Amino acid sequence: MFRPLQAGEPTRLGDYRIVGGLGEGGQGVVYLAEHTSGERVAIKVLHARLAGRREARERFLREVDAAMRVAAFCTARVLDVAVDGDRPYIVSEFVDGSSLEDSVREHGPRSGGALDRIAVSTATALAAIHRAGIVHRDFKPSNVLLGSDGPRVIDFGIARVIDLTATGGWVGTPTYMAPEVIGGEPARAASDVFSWAVTVGFAATGRPSFGRDTLPAVMYRILNAQPDLDGVPEPLRALLTHCLAKSPRERPTAAEALHLLLGRGQDSATPPAGTPHAWTPSTGMPPAGPPFAEPPAFGTPAFGTPALGTPAFGTQPTDGPPPAESRRKRSRLLVVGSAASVAVLVSVIVVALRGGGSNVPSTPRPSTTTGIPSAATSVAARPYGKRMAKVTLGGEANSLAVSTYMGQRVVLAGSTKGVAKVWKVDARPSELAKLERSGGEETDAAIDVGEVDGEAAMFRRLQNGGVVASLAESAEPLGPTYRGHQKMVYTIAPAQVSGKTVLVSGDEAGRVHVWDPKTGKDSGPQPKAVGSDPVFGVATGTTDGRPFAVTVSADDTAHVWNLETGALGATFRGHSGDVFAVATTVMDGAPVGISGGSDRKVRVWDLRNGRERTSFSGHTAEVAALAAGRVEGRAVVASGGFDGTIRVWDLRSGKQLGDPLKSPGGRVYSVVIAEDEGESWLAAGDAKGNITEWSLGPASP
Structure with a gap:
């Protein structure tokens, strides 16, 4: 435990008897010593x-x-x-x-x-x-x-x-x-x-x-x-x-x-000091323990859930079916305009919190997250629902992200007309760049936005099923066009697998692929097709060190995939119509999926077993976009619908926060919640290309 004293070293310092040496560094020598009372101490x-x-x-x-x-x-x-x-x-x-x-x-x-x-x-x-x-x-x-x-x-x-x-x-x-x-x-x-x-x-x-x-x-x-x-x-x-x-x-x-x-913002009481918790960027809520079981063996069902074909658990909806118009017709209408609006929601949440995340600032600091108002303006002066800014794109605003562009934190939006814009929003919106791909394949192809290796990125979805991934700053492709899909890609989300960024994409034929944007090739084991209905949304994340994806589709279901093995996990069957939007977070220590679609409900379900936890009602048309976040210490989820409203729900109580926010351009295609300098805010994109931002109030009580 300690070394004997050497010649020339002290044997006593003040009231302390030196017992032996504990170590030596650049600052000095550390000794084990005893006080006259018998107490052992360390002396440097x-x-x-x-x-x-x-x-x-x-x-x-x-x-x-x-x-x-x-x-x-x-x-x-x-x-x-x-x-x-x-x-x-x-x-x-x-x-x-x-x-x-x-x-x-x-x-x-x-x-x-x-x-x-x-x-x-x-x-x-x-x-x-x-x-x-x-x-x-x-x-x-x-x-x-x-x-x-x-x-x-x-x-x-x-x-x-x-x-x-x-x-x-x-x-x-x-x-x-x-x-x-x-x-x-x-x-x-x-x-x-x-x-x-x-x-x-x-x-x-x-x-x-x-x-x-x-x-x-x-x-x-x-x-x-x-x-x-x-x-x-x-x-x-x-x-x-x-x-x-x-x-x-x-x-x-x-x-x-x-x-x-510590998961500040969890609805339950703050845990005792010394209790370990893991941070969940999208909500700040900690899981109580490993949300998933040990990784399954290769080829076995992921996360300890039933094998493909085994009935999954789920609560059937209690209300009636959606209006009698053709379900498939509405599905096509959605994806042409904005099916990929939910593609980057989870990554957007993580990116947004990387730009902010100030929960209890001890001293005022300059805002470094351009695109989010400075804390110089009192949070109290911006109550829930106060409109803060509006920016307009060409075409439907099908995706949103908060990311890094030319060294600045920015808001990035993609449209169905092949245009992306980058801007910072303060008292007045200030556009930094308009990004358009000139030449090459389908210059007006729909653009989704997200991140690759921490930088703002664009994903151009071509009519022939190809996808071109580019960093926003250069607009040059990161690699060859990905051609693994044979049909139009509807949704794309970045994920981290084995230390590198991959893209998870779903198409019109129900296929899901995991691929490397820098090589244009499939990366690792691929998820197996479980049907032929279009995949409308994907959310990605990592729980207990293992990456996963959740996909939602026109067959009324949501599926959980292990991105390391490609194995299918839980299947959620609680919706009574097409499922368009998905996000993930943690609720009461368990990983949950949040999904919405043509049955007009927002449903919360356990990612491990596919069982429904709760549901929220209020929209009068399809739910097309979802995002999770935190307001006044409460975990919340925001839902955007074709009724032109955005509703923010307390995830635990199911209560709606304030009145619905109204989109100036009607149908809502994308939504994101983020925090900066202790304030929560929400941005939403609509059918007329408007990106509107509202304050949600303080992030913490």
Whole structure:
């Protein structure tokens, strides 16, 4: 546990008897010691080169004194600070356990609840450190100790002391440094959040997010490259990505990250401190445990659900059938105008929260999410339903996304006339670009929008079944035209499978394909066709580290697919007509699908077994678009219909929030909920190409 003392090392410091050495780093030597009362403590003695100047010693005492005010939960409490001769030292609580760095290198990366506990405990510690007015400056795996009662963060505030002594070297560990610190700026709380995210990424994967090779190479990646988070399970991966933003202003605070991890906004009471939870970007609600069973063997039904052909569970609707007009005729009408409107809803939600996600901002910060009003305007001045902006496209506004374009966070919309627009919306809408594909196949083909590798992307759906994927910034194809479909593609959604972005698309013939936008080829096992009716919508996500897709179609059903194996999971049969729209979220700890269609109802059902949980009624025409989010701490779902309204429902109680929002262009084809600076907002696209934005009020109570 400790090494024997060597010649020249102290045997006593103040009231403490030195027992042995615990370790040594760039800051100093750590000893195990005993107080005269018998209590064991850890003492860090700063290196002599830092202790020889009176000014440095005085600064040391002032700075470390602040560390004694940090709340003790999840940190190694600072008990005393003193100077013995010319040797300043810090006395702290002794944590009997190895460091996170040593543990991961010896036993491998963490997963499941163990990873959750590390993320939650260290975020709690960092929030407490910041609340005391301290910047850690050297947050890394070796400064996280794994005690018998949970992880503890150590050495907070010590790097500040070393910095003030002007030693001529870097303060901190470059592998875990934020870009602004490498660039010469002072470390700040946002810099700690960056280091925390790299540390949690190390815990999940066994490697730092920007590599561990040569110092110049690591620094270059931190400044210029995207983090390597391959192997980090969603939704934690989305949160870490947000925390690793290059700009400090785009990162959440430690308190905000903690609230997201704890699922702030869940309808039930906040869980006790120390209870691990995983963040679900679309709702902020944590699952109670692994939502799905262990991955099935190859070729077996996914997620422990009945095999194909086995009756699925589901509650039959209690109201009557839709109007007597031809169901197939209405289906064709929908897909010609906007069947793909629901294609990117789930990815839109995740993207939107990456741009915002401020739940409890401790201090006002400039808005970095262009396309969302600045927090400079009071949230209280924008009550539920206040219209904020309107932008118009050519053709029906069939899809919406919030993404990154030329380094800015933007609203991106695609139309059925081969046009996409990028704009930021503030007090007045400000269009940034109009994107049109000139030349090539079908220049007026419908465009859906979404993301590929964190960048705004366009997906052109050709009449012959081909799909062309492009980044919005260049408009040039990412790869060859995908030609796996033989019929018109109606819906497309991005997904993350084995660390890379793939596209999941469904067509008029009922086929679903998973493919690589950069090669134009199928990627991995393909879902098997379960019918010949058109696939109108797809939502994708990752639960417990495994990617899935949910498809809805004209055969009145919804299907869950395991994207790693292509296996069919649950089938939902609760609708009494075509199903057009789908989204996913978590409800009471269980993953749920939310679907809507020609029976005018929004239905919520369990993704694991296909059983209906609840349903919402109110629309007087088909439900064509869905999105999940959060308003005033409540998990909500927004539904857009052909009746020209958007309704926002409390997912738990089933109550409608306020009056229906009215689309200026009639039928609603796309909708998204997002958050920024503590405010929730909604945008919807309609049949006349209008993109209208409304405030939904504060995201948290």
